[in-house]
Amino acid sequence: MATKPRLAYLPAIFVLLLVVFTSVTAQSPGPESSSLHDTFLQCLTKYTKNSSSQLSNIVFANTNPKFPTVLQNYIRNARFNTSSTPKPSLIVTPQKESHVQATVICAKSVNIQLKIRSGGHDYEGISYISDEPFIILDMFNFRRITVDIKNEVAVVQAGATLGEVYYRIWKKSKVHGFPAGVCPTVGVGGHFSGGGYGNMLRKYGLSVDNVIDAQIVDVKGNLLNRKTMGEDLFWAIRGGGGASFGVILSYTIKLVPVPETVTVFRVEKTLETNVTATDLVVQWQKVAPNTDDRLFMRLLLQPVSSKVVKGTITVRASVVALFLGGANEVVSILAKQFSLLGLKKENCTEVSWINSVLWWNDNNSLKNGVKPEALLDRNLNSAGFLKRKSDYVQNAISRDGLEWLFKRMIELGKTGLVFNPYGGKMSEIPSDATPFPHRKGNLYKIQYSVNWDDRSPGAALNFTNQAKRLFSYMTPFVSKNPRSAFLNYRDLDIGVNSFGENSFQEGVVYGTKYFNDNFQRLVKIKTIVDPENFFRNEQSIPVLRGKA
Incomplete structure (x- = not known):
């Protein structure tokens, strides 16, 4: 099928004009300011009970000198790090749950698209670019990891990296691990919510097969866990892509046993x-x-x-x-x-399991004396x-x-x-x-x-x-009817959504490839929890016809 062209490939002058247009049309003036930044900051102040001075260090307008660094730190594909790549109007870098809740509410109030980024490894960059006016909710400050060896579980915030997860488990136990990806700078939020594929899956399955709870902020700004969100939504965010349903704050995972020597x-x-x-x-x-x-x-x-x-x-x-x-x-x-x-x-x-993690990231790491602490390196701005x-x-x-x-x-x-x-x-x-x-x-x-x-x-x-x-x-x-694909290996070639009258039909094209027969259940859940399709991206789960 023909797909809508991405702005990243359009002439730079057109993009420049659109950005100027966006800076005007995307703003929803408040009573005291016409700037989107000021309006958004006022809204955050209202819903977090924090002062604007407290919040100003987590909200970056595109005129802020720090904006380019914050944006580029977690761009992992240089194809989407050019002068013509669409840029967000704002970047919000929350430090606590109320910041996320307020960001969702305020983005809805000014009618602007919200893109959610954890580690930036989305292969098509859709967590940090868009064809419409948008802001980024960048979760990199949400990196707390709490490991409970006695109960063999850990609570991992969405902005933590896999390297940090592996390191924190290793610091508590030399005979526990977790089945997830081999690239240590991948963010937990996107990786787990898309399935989570790693080199222990033949023994322990995917990351999502070992998730037992989660925290999510829904479209109304509510903070929910497994009990309060219900089993349908909990099912959906373990492999269906969290960004279609809300903002994932954390996952609770079951640790798995690993030998002292692998x-x-x-x-x-x-x-x-x-x-x-x-x-x-x-x-x-x-x-x-x-x-x-x-x-x-x-x-x-x-x-x-x-x-x-x-x-x-x-x-x-x-x-x-x-x-x-x-x-x-x-x-x-x-x-x-x-x-x-x-x-x-x-x-x-x-080697020990933690050293196998280092070896898989770089086969020469052990020869070169690399230590587990290297897993804490986020390797910023290295697309x-x-x-x-x-x-x-x-x-x-x-x-x-x-x-x-x-x-x-x-x-x-x-x-x-x-x-x-x-x-x-x-x-x-x-x-x-x-x-x-x-x-x-x-x-x-x-x-x-x-x-x-x-x-x-x-x-x-x-x-x-x-x-x-x-x-x-x-x-x-390869597989046929459908020719299947893996959500964590995001690929816009297999279909995109323009959010128009044919949104559901467009969603079926890529959705059945990623999810096969599970796609219809995901659509039903999406329609219930986000009927207006606020949480959307180029390959998000659509809502049922007539509901968007």
Whole structure:
């Protein structure tokens, strides 16, 4: 379907004119000031019982000298950090619950869109850009983590990063962890509410499978927990995307046991090695989704320069793994099940679980003496250029199919594939237990991945088109009716919502891909809790027809 063009790609002069227009039309003058900043500050003062001087340090107008830094600190995709990228009229950085409640009420009162950002890793930047006048509610101050080892739970605020979560658990216990993503700067709010995928999912499922409570501010500014929000809304915000339903303040999570010693390894093959990348992938598809559920073997496929024939490109297959146990045991398991990998004990590194987190973030971290405290580094204002897409595979790709695919990857030149195996716990949890539906019947999930450094105008178009072409090539090999996608790997190519008369129909296009049969239940819940569709973004859950 045709999609509405994003402002980020329109000529800079048009965007400049629109920003000027926005600064006038988006404001709702108060009795004492015509500025949106002053009007908003007055409203916050009213609803928080704080003075304007107390609140002025959490509200940043786009004329504030600190505004660019606050905005850019949590932009993680440089495609959306340009002079022509739409900017918010205000950024609100709440420090306590009442600030969030008042922000929701005040944004509604001035009729402006509210975008909610936790860590900024949304691949399409929709937590901090918009095609209409908007403000950002940036949750980075909401980073408190309370770990209760006795009861094996933790309360984690939405603005905390995964690295901070892992570190705080480790400080309290060396035999507890939590199943979530491998990038430590990802924000909890978006990650958990979209599902939360990590390298312990075959043993413990997704992050949302281990969430037992939550706090959310609803469209009326009410502060709710699991009991007061009800089981339907609690179900929706565990995989359905929290930003469609309210502002997530915190999640209460169940900690999981991890051994004192775990094992990590990385083994690589190319099309030119004795056991080729093709051989490896054929066997990996049989083993990775069916092996011991303590073992997670991610497979990376990347076009790289050949070391055998200079000036040519080959495909490298890398198996990157975590085993919740010792090296001898995993070597023994894979000698029987995955002989083509040729895993030896010398390929393995036995580490603590927290050091495995460091290793997965950077395979050279332990050699370089990196300590767990590095997980507290938020790596601010460090955006790179990237594009991601996703797919699910339910039937193994044949050898002929793989050989054809590798030729296409070499032709394209840069876009890689990441195969993430399922099975284990993921096959045991019903598809409707949470909004995340991709459970039994899926062998693995694919991430399409391309990064670049070129800042020239045509680079983004070139590389994003590469990803789209590879996605098209994969059509015969992936899920169908619908061709499923993963919400945490946000991709606007699969459909966007313009919030017009056809909002529901537009929502069905991407919604059924992300949520399959769970989409209709999400729509019903959304229509009840936010009938006017205040909490909306380019791929939010729509309300039922006639209700928006």
